[in-house]
Amino acid sequence: MSSxxxxxxxSMQFAEPLALQSGAAIAGYSLVYETYGTxxxxxxxxxxxxxxxxxxxHVAGVYSDTDKSAGWWDNMVGPxxxxxxxxxxxxxxxxxxxxxxxxxxxxxxxxxxxPYGASFPVVTVEDWVQAQARLADALGIVQFxxxxxxxxxxxxxxxxxxxxxxxxRHCVVIASTPRLSTQNIAFNDxxxxxxxxxxxxxxxxxxxxxxxxxxxxxxxxxxGHITYLSNDDMAEKFGRALRSGAYQFGYGIDFEIESYLRxxxxxxxxxxxxxxxxxxxxxxxYFDPARAFDGDLTRAMxxxxxxxxxxxxxxxxxxxxxxxxxxxxALVNNxxxxxxxxxxxxxxxxxxLLDDARYMDTVRAYYRRVWRDITDLPTASAAPRHEVAA
Amino acid sequence: MSSxxxxxxxSMQFAEPLALQSGAAIAGYSLVYETYGTxxxxxxxxxxxxxxxxxxxHVAGVYSDTDKSAGWWDNMVGPxxxxxxxxxxxxxxxxxxxxxxxxxxxxxxxxxxxPYGASFPVVTVEDWVQAQARLADALGIVQFxxxxxxxxxxxxxxxxxxxxxxxxRHCVVIASTPRLSTQNIAFNDxxxxxxxxxxxxxxxxxxxxxxxxxxxxxxxxxxGHITYLSNDDMAEKFGRALRSGAYQFGYGIDFEIESYLRxxxxxxxxxxxxxxxxxxxxxxxYFDPARAFDGDLTRAMxxxxxxxxxxxxxxxxxxxxxxxxxxxxALVNNxxxxxxxxxxxxxxxxxxLLDDARYMDTVRAYYRRVWRDITDLPTASAAPRHEVAA
Numbered sequence: 001m002s003s004x005x006x007x008x009x010x011s012m013q014f015a016e017p018l019a020l021q022s023g024a025a026i027a028g029y030s031l032v033y034e035t036y037g038t039x040x041x042x043x044x045x046x047x048x049x050x051x052x053x054x055x056x057x058h059v060a061g062v063y064s065d066t067d068k069s070a071g072w073w074d075n076m077v078g079p080x081x082x083x084x085x086x087x088x089x090x091x092x093x094x095x096x097x098x099x100x101x102x103x104x105x106x107x108x109x110x111x112x113x114x115p116y117g118a119s120f121p122v123v124t125v126e127d128w129v130q131a132q133a134r135l136a137d138a139l140g141i142v143q144f145x146x147x148x149x150x151x152x153x154x155x156x157x158x159x160x161x162x163x164x165x166x167x168x169r170h171c172v173v174i175a176s177t178p179r180l181s182t183q184n185i186a187f188n189d190x191x192x193x194x195x196x197x198x199x200x201x202x203x204x205x206x207x208x209x210x211x212x213x214x215x216x217x218x219x220x221x222x223x224g225h226i227t228y229l230s231n232d233d234m235a236e237k238f239g240r241a242l243r244s245g246a247y248q249f250g251y252g253i254d255f256e257i258e259s260y261l262r263x264x265x266x267x268x269x270x271x272x273x274x275x276x277x278x279x280x281x282x283x284x285x286y287f288d289p290a291r292a293f294d295g296d297l298t299r300a301m302x303x304x305x306x307x308x309x310x311x312x313x314x315x316x317x318x319x320x321x322x323x324x325x326x327x328x329x330a331l332v333n334n335x336x337x338x339x340x341x342x343x344x345x346x347x348x349x350x351x352x353l354l355d356d357a358r359y360m361d362t363v364r365a366y367y368r369r370v371w372r373d374i375t376d377l378p379t380a381s382a383a384p385r386h387e388v389a390a
Numbered sequence: 391m392s393s394x395x396x397x398x399x400x401s402m403q404f405a406e407p408l409a410l411q412s413g414a415a416i417a418g419y420s421l422v423y424e425t426y427g428t429x430x431x432x433x434x435x436x437x438x439x440x441x442x443x444x445x446x447x448h449v450a451g452v453y454s455d456t457d458k459s460a461g462w463w464d465n466m467v468g469p470x471x472x473x474x475x476x477x478x479x480x481x482x483x484x485x486x487x488x489x490x491x492x493x494x495x496x497x498x499x500x501x502x503x504x505p506y507g508a509s510f511p512v513v514t515v516e517d518w519v520q521a522q523a524r525l526a527d528a529l530g531i532v533q534f535x536x537x538x539x540x541x542x543x544x545x546x547x548x549x550x551x552x553x554x555x556x557x558x559r560h561c562v563v564i565a566s567t568p569r570l571s572t573q574n575i576a577f578n579d580x581x582x583x584x585x586x587x588x589x590x591x592x593x594x595x596x597x598x599x600x601x602x603x604x605x606x607x608x609x610x611x612x613x614g615h616i617t618y619l620s621n622d623d624m625a626e627k628f629g630r631a632l633r634s635g636a637y638q639f640g641y642g643i644d645f646e647i648e649s650y651l652r653x654x655x656x657x658x659x660x661x662x663x664x665x666x667x668x669x670x671x672x673x674x675x676y677f678d679p680a681r682a683f684d685g686d687l688t689r690a691m692x693x694x695x696x697x698x699x700x701x702x703x704x705x706x707x708x709x710x711x712x713x714x715x716x717x718x719x720a721l722v723n724n725x726x727x728x729x730x731x732x733x734x735x736x737x738x739x740x741x742x743l744l745d746d747a748r749y750m751d752t753v754r755a756y757y758r759r760v761w762r763d764i765t766d767l768p769t770a771s772a773a774p775r776h777e778v779a780a
Binding site: 193239 | 411
């Protein structure tokens with residue numbers, strides 16, 4: 001197994017306005033994406049990989065020979081990897097509202113000639129899926145072999161299965177949830193309040209002031225990061241270890257965990273856009289496919305046609321296994337074919353990004369099945385077998 | 391059962407400097423306290439009640455006929471209540487560094503003539519206990535019938551049992567822990583960073599600027615509050631209920647939980663001092679009696695002489711039952727007499743402040759035992775029984 005190597009992001013411009021769930025619309029927009037592997041002649045081997053809060057279209061590979069950081073799911077996607085790019089044509093797409101290339105709050109609003117800022121419309125998981133579907137259209141992909149995502153990416157995969165049931169054969173939902181819990185929303189709101197009340201936020205127009213609400217972003221990331229790690233894993237990694245061996249009796253750094261979290265916060269505040277953070281947490285909060293069905297997820301999933309792989313991790317307290325089991329139950333109630341794996345992993349929510357043999361093997365085995373499924377398909381160019389025999 | 395009625399806080403001035411664990415010292419200081427009930431002639435019925443992060447000496451009763459908010463443990467302390475003031479002489483004391491009356495960061499440093507601000511020394515749980523012991527001396531109490539506290543108050547009760555083993559007959563430790571977990575420290579550091587990076591904090595000297603770091607305090611309180619509530623209780627109380635019945639597609643209030651948390655944060659930021667918040671979270675982080683014994687809590691508790699009541703709550707994820715069980719195990723290892731109750735309550739960490747029949751009955755029964763214990767004592771004035779018979 002090796003990395004896919006050097007990859008190049010592409011961009012596609014969409015001129016037709018996109019009507020959003022909020023009632024607003026985005027006039028014209030571009031989506032940045034990457035592809036790995038080769039689309040087969042039947043266009044049946046495409047897999048769409050969807051990203052979570054702080055990731056992007058850069059799923060796998062590197063940007064240059066000296067690029068030391070590979071894509072966010074480089075352990076999952078590549079030649080010989082669980083999602084094998086020797087077989088599948090994989091697409092990573094950056095979502096609308098992101099700060100990594102696709103049209104977002106940092107971009108100029110053609111209507112005003114100034115950056116959108118906080119006036120960038122609040123987009124939803126379903127809006128993202130609409131935009132992704134247009135990209136699929138443009139790439140000539142009528143049906144995906146699979147749509148796959150972890151965490152917020154898993155929500156998008158779920159939304160694909162209900163909005164475009166016939167456009168995906170398989171749906172892979174990892175470390176996700178059918179809706180945020182009250183506690184999930186509460187943590188998101190703390191993060192938002194940290195950003196919104198940072199004086200450098202300037203009501204979202206901080207670009208014009210030449211500043212960034214770093215303090216707010218930093219606190220937002222710190223609190224978020226705590227929810228990505230398991231209690232036990234944090235204790236195992238950092239414990240109560242002191243940075244200098246003794247209490248400092250001040251408000252600098254005493255504990256290693258403080259050093260780690262502040263570093264994560266600092267780093268994040270240097271590259272992530274505050275408006276994007278706000279917008280994505282809202283997309284998380286709003287996702288709730290059962291909402292239109294009086295909270296009944298079974299009815300919400302009744303229109304799905306895909307087969308599912310659902311994976312959860314034992315120590316994930318952000319989106320706990322019980323939340324994945326709700327998805328599985330709704331699918332079973334609808335007599336859908338669903339494979340469920342609950343991986344006993346110590347790393348909390350972050351486990352979905354990490355190497356774990358049982359996890360990787362589970363996904364690998366599932367994609368072997370996806371592969372058999374699409375290679376058994378009669379293709380447009382191959383004559384049906386019984387006609388050959390005639 | 392009725393409230394103890396109108397109570398009056400008192401203040402005691404201490405002229406002798408207090409040497410602190412940090413090596414620093416506080417020159418002179420005052421402690422504000424309240425007492426309920428009557429100290430008996432033998433001075434054997436005193437119970438010291440210690441407060442947690444955002445509470446004070448005002449444990450029970452009200453300040454006037456029109457005062458609508460009673461002390462923070464009014465359900466626990468009063469005539470006929472679990473800690474019965476018809477029997478016990480109860481003392482509530484405000485800790486050093488607080489913002490509710492005892493000497494703290496808001497007070498003028500006699501050395502500079504200006505408020506201490508961030509220069510107020512970082513005090514520890516053990517420092518608080520030293521200061522409390524001086525108050526006990528001044529009140530003529532050699533031995534408490536019990537020292538009792540919840541959460542951070544429980545830590546102080548534990549510290550009493552190791553620092554002054556002979557000065558308490560019973561130690562009541564509720565919803566507490568022998569040391570903060572890595573995750574606990576992490577949440578505290580998020581809160582501190584929110585305050586420290588608020589431009590209105592001014593390095594702790596915000597008093598001179600006529601401002602208060604409200605935004606920081608607000609975020610600190612919001613994140614703290616999430617950890618006080620259980621996931622299930624939050625879901626039960628607020629769920630995903632919307633304030634106006636529909637998504638707003640903005641960054642105002644969508645969900646009731648947001649409204650609740652922001653209200654809690656706003657309220658807190660109006661009355662709580664930022665320097666006090668920082669200081670108390672450090673006291674929490676630093677408490678670790680086993681630290682001087684290579685992490686061995688059994689050895690740390692070896693010098694205790696008190697009998698213990700330890701209470702935990704099933705859904706408390708801040709200081710989970712497992713943490714209380716560590717305390718119990720260390721006491722059992724030392725062959726101390728300990729009663730342990732794990733209350734199946736839905737309210738998370740906050741349960742220790744709430745009415746729950748099993749919880750209240752447990753504490754009530756324990757204090758009956760404390761009462762029998764002290765009333766069986768030979769008192770200085772009563773002649774020993776066998777001499778009467780002679």
